[in-house]
Amino acid sequence: MSAVASMEGRMPFRGYETWYRVTGDLGSGPLPLVVAHGGPGCTHDYVDSFKGISVLDGRAVIHYDQLGNGKSTHLPEKGPDFWTVDLFLAELDALLAHLGIAGRYAFLGQSWGGMLGAEHAVRRPAGLKALIVANSPANMHTWVSEANRLRRDLPADVQETLLRHEAAGTLTDPEYITASRVFYDRHVCRVTPWPDDVARTFAAMDQDNTVYRNMNGPTEFHVIGTMKDWTIEDRLHLVEAPTLLISGAHDEATPEVVRPYRERVPNCAWTLFPESSHMPHVEEKEACLAVVSQFLKTHD
Template identity: 85%
Template sequence: MASISTQEGFAPFRDYRTWYRITGSLESGRLPLVVAHGGPGCTHDYVDSFKDISALDGRLVIHYDQLGNGNSTRLPEKGPDFWTVDLFLEELDSLLAHLGIAHRYAYLGQSWGGMLGAEHAVRRPAGLKALVIANSPANMHTWVSEANRLRRDLPADVQATLLRHEEAGTITDPEYIAASRVFYDRHVCRVSPWPPEVARTFAIMDEDNTVYRNMNGPTEFHVIGTMKDWTIEDRLHLIQAPTLKISGRYDEATPEVVRPYVEKVPGIQWVLFEESSHMPHVEEKDLCLSTVSNFLKEHDGVE
């Protein structure tokens, strides 16, 4: 098999830099795919497998680290007022312009990346020809409610440990982190041990959790950051781009979490991966990537 070219670079954004990596080339004529990671505050590493779509269908695949994360400019001194949805929408527009693809592209966002993608899509950008929303909520109140419902199914001692540390404010205690991992192993990534690229994202977040801490909070089910009241439910009908929604059978993004997308985005397709939780691109990689590739191929001819 011929090797696929990769290229890394930095796009200027405000006074900062956004790191990106390009896999493949534009010569195929297929829609270039921009892949946005979750969090807010993760890195591109754990969604790295989507680059292999380039090998499947010749498509250009672009990963990037959002501002404050990974290889992009880190800003640990910035507080909650700085980290906004509008900031990341502006960064996305800046990246698309820098890469020269703003007139024609596809977008895939995982978890928070899908929330960002929905915010992008309701603005009806002319260049967005296909949208994939992976494992994303449409309303953070529903997300937290469902996460805590799943949490009540954890072993009693794990629940007690979580509650004790939350009440004491000791959520950085190793015991609390270990108890949280029980939830993550059930509902975030069921591959054990975690693949290196997944572990790498979490290790980087352990070094610098500025964005996640400010926008989300300490854990998936203890959301106290600036996104705690976010919703896009009442705007989903505005999305015009062809849309694919994916989620996992054991996903923290439960059917109730994804329901607004399924009911309100015109013409949306929904695929549920039976052996996956929050990362079908890791847990059922081949099936997930082929599903996304086949969806995008349906819209490659759109100009």
């Protein structure tokens, strides 16, 4: 692929700064695509591959690090009352206005980013012309139930290690982290070793897990943070934007996890990537980007 020009910037937001990068030309014809990372508490690095869509169809692709993460302002002193869905919805609205695209844009959210995108979409913003929900739960209780079902298929010694440390509260013990990685290698990213983009995100979370710890908890399957009771199932019928749902056959976001989007969003198409887990944009990159690009082209 040939190189595409990009520019970075920092948006003032509530006395802090949100970092963003635009790949491609915002003044071009196709819908600009805003990409939101997961977590809550990841960084843009592991979803960086979506910038390739700019090369495919001349579309501007915007990545940003949500507040508290990556190149945006870090706030390790803030507790659970600060890190709310409303905070990140306001940040997204501010970014759309800052870039001058609030009247016409597409949004792609991966994992937590898709949850944020759904929260955004049920408010029926007039400028949202297309929505991509990638590997996202609609109900955290279902997410935890399915994660623990998948966990029961892990080797017995791995399960024993996880349970022992969870009972003792020693969730930062290297043995617990190593055991957790067995689950991650099966159901989060099946490319080994992890690509640099993915590794950078996890390294950043190791350095500052403030947002993830407060909103999610210590691991993907041990959700004890403020999002533990979150659901959007009963509001999905409010989504007006045409929606593409994507997930992987080995995904921690199992078919049961994503089923509410398929069944309750009025105009929703689903693509399941057979060789992927939670990151089709990494595990089956070319196929994933092609599917997203084609969907967006139909709504330009």
